[in-house]
Amino acid sequence: MMKNSVSCRDVVVVRGEQEVLHGIGFDLRTGTVTGLLGPSGCGKTTLIRAIVGLQAQVTGDVSVLGLPAGAPKLRGRVGYVTQEPSVYGDLTVTENLRFFAAVLGVPVSDVAQVIETVDLVSHADVRVDRLSGGQRSRVSLAVALLGSPELLVLDEPTVGLDPVLRRDLWELFHRLADNGAALLVSSHVMDEASRCDRLLLMREGELLADETPDALLTAAGTSDIEQAFLTLIEQKEAAR
Numbered sequence: 001m002m003k004n005s006v007s008c009r010d011v012v013v014v015r016g017e018q019e020v021l022h023g024i025g026f027d028l029r030t031g032t033v034t035g036l037l038g039p040s041g042c043g044k045t046t047l048i049r050a051i052v053g054l055q056a057q058v059t060g061d062v063s064v065l066g067l068p069a070g071a072p073k074l075r076g077r078v079g080y081v082t083q084e085p086s087v088y089g090d091l092t093v094t095e096n097l098r099f100f101a102a103v104l105g106v107p108v109s110d111v112a113q114v115i116e117t118v119d120l121v122s123h124a125d126v127r128v129d130r131l132s133g134g135q136r137s138r139v140s141l142a143v144a145l146l147g148s149p150e151l152l153v154l155d156e157p158t159v160g161l162d163p164v165l166r167r168d169l170w171e172l173f174h175r176l177a178d179n180g181a182a183l184l185v186s187s188h189v190m191d192e193a194s195r196c197d198r199l200l201l202m203r204e205g206e207l208l209a210d211e212t213p214d215a216l217l218t219a220a221g222t223s224d225i226e227q228a229f230l231t232l233i234e235q236k237e238a239a240r
């Protein structure tokens with residue numbers, strides 16, 4: 001039986017004066033790649049921050065690998081890549097990874113492995129500020145892969161990448177899931193939806209759908225995810 005890596009129930013988040021998540025519930029399964037999709041500002045990053053335990057003012061239940069989100073024991077078991085670059089520009093790829101391996105208490109022998117996984121062997125000794133945007137985001141991903149985390153949470157990892165690189169990264173995500181990890185990958189690009197095993201579609205702080213891409217398309221009677229998303233919104237508004 002598939003296990004749940006993340007379980008969210010009735011998750012409400014207030015940021016500033018505003019409630020931005022209005023009672024979200026879903027499970028994230030081990031060994032799958034789940035896409036978190038929705039328009040800019042709908043609350044994807046906020047939900048991700050709640051899962052990795054960085055968000056204040058969360059009510060409801062967020063359980064990660066059987067522990068409360070943010071529990072100290074989850075350190076090293078959860079990898080998180082933010083939208084902002086999280087590596088040092090004045091260090092090489094290898095130096096960055098050695099630094100983060102030491103911080104995380106991960107064996108230094110893992111460094112070469114993750115560099116290979118993200119396909120940066122040829123740039124291992126190049127300073128990060130001399131890399132392209134896509135290469136740099138793969139360094140951040142390599143940091144998140146240190147220690148072979150059981151849950152990987154990636155906030156818009158493919159923004160600004162060319163189609164070939166995007167395809168390669170999605171192949172990597174599925175390899176990681178095949179090896180037993182759960183991945184949650186946010187995107188506001190609907191055409192990435194078909195690459196996911198499951199989809200969470202968000203709008204204005206609510207979950208509109210928690211389905212496989214096929215089930216979603218069948219329910220909406222279309223072959224286009226963007227159209228399915230619009231149909232769902234129309235159905236929801238008609239039901240109000």
Ligand SMILES: Nc1ncnc2c1ncn2[C@@H]1O[C@H](COP(=O)(O)OP(=O)(O)OP(=O)(O)O)[C@@H](O)[C@H]1O
Pocket residue numbers: 015016017018020038039040041042043044045046047188
């Ligand atoms: N620091 C903050 N203080 C108050 N409100 C915030 C803060 N950061 C974000 N918000 C609000 O929370 C809501 C959700 O933002 P969030 O960043 O989670 O959306 P998102 O779906 O990740 O957007 P994007 O795709 O543009 O990154 C938005 O209405 C935003 O204005």
